Amino acid sequence: MADMKENNMNDGVPSLDETAAEAVRLSVGPRPGAGPEKPRKDRRRIIIGAAAVAVAVLVAGGVCAHRAYESHQASVARQACQSAVADQAKAVKAYKTLLGSDATVAVLKTDAKSVKDAKTVDTLKRAAAVRLPAMVKCDASKAADLDAAAAKAAKASRTVKTDSKALETAVEAVETSKLDKTVADAEALYKATDGKVQDAKTRDALAKAVKARDAGAIAKAVKAVNESKAAKEKADAEARAKAEQEAAAQAAAAQQAQQTRQRSYPSSGSSSNRSYSSGSTGGQYYSGGSYSGGSSYGGTSSGSSDDDYKINIDDLPVTTNPNCDGQHFCPLG
Incomplete structure (x- = not known):
């Protein structure tokens, strides 16, 4: 305070404390033994001027302080907005990476007939076709607008993260349903080929793969079982054809033998043209x-006509x- 008073006196402008003291002194009159006073009018001008300067200083200081506060608030809000936008960009990148991965691309090609539950394929297609929200910009100048932009970016980030989770879940569901169908088909093949394969070991390998739910092993075992089944069917067909040929050959031989016997031994009906004669x-x-010869038969004499x-x-x-x-x-x- 002493420094302020000294500085004010050096500038030729009374301080606020001096102005207040002067106002009190004027109200009570001059002190005894004091020198001649300045005119009252000059003193009032000094007081009014000092007060005006003080008010101006206070107003200017308040305006500057308010502007400084607003600038600080805007800076803080902009940083928060930029951070929210960065999270949004990160979430969008993660979704696009998942969508373009080899696993997702392969699963998206899955046909509904190759899964046990066709609904999983429909769910996957919807999860892969979502529209990502637009990226938020932190180009506002006021803190309130920047705060609104930050809130919008945060909401968009949450939405994209939810979409990514839904896509990941849909991919896993399709893969699981596809494996379920593979296992079910393999089990049906195992039951249908009982006693119908050339090598029973192929069915044992298939049963083991089904129990382990190993898609690769199941595919290999299914191929082996089908090949063994086809081999047995071919062998059985060849055996049947051979047996039929042998049976046909035997039938032909029997028929030929019968015809030979018939030619060697005529039937009784063919003897009607033969005659008896004396030897x-x-x-x-x-x-x-007719009956002819040197003797008679049945009361007829020889020499009778036929x-x-x-x-x-x-x-x-x-x-x-x-x-x-x-x-x-x-x-x-």
Whole structure:
């Protein structure tokens, strides 16, 4: 305070304390023994001028302080906004990286028929087709506007992070559903090929892969089982064809043998044109349904014509000649 008073006196301008003291002195009058006073009018001018200067200084200081405060607040708000925008950019980059990864690209090509639950494919497509929010800019000059921009960037960042999580979950769901379908198909193949493979070890390997839920091992085992199944089917078909050929050959041989026997031993009906005649041994033969020879049969005499005596071959007695084996056209006796 002493320094201020000294500085004010050096500048020729009374301090506020001096102004207040002067006002009090004027109100009570001059002190006894004091020298002559300056005119009252000059003193009032001095007081008014000092007061005006003081007010101006206070106003200027307040304005400067307010502006400094606003500038500080804007600076803090801008830093917060820039930080929020940086988080948003990071979240967007993470989403795009996940979307463009080899795993996601491969899963996006999955057909609905190759998964156990087709809904997982639809969910994945929706998660991969979201529209990312626009990037926020921190180009405002006021703290309030910068705070609003920071809030917008923070909200966008949360949205993108949620989208990334949904995409990641959808990818995993499709992969799991695809494996479930692979395992189910492998189990069905295992059951359907019981006793139908050439090498049973292929089915054992398939069962082991299914239990482990190893997609690569299952694919390899399925291929081996199918090949073994095809090999058995081919072998069975060849065996059936061979058996059919053998059966056909046997049937043809039997038919040929039967035809040979029929040619060698004519039936009884073909003997109706044969005749009996007397031979050198005196035996009698049958000829053309008539009976001829040197002796008579059935009350007829020899020398009768064939037209007069017709004999049915079925009426003739069966020969007892052991060399003829019971044939009617053999010599009687």
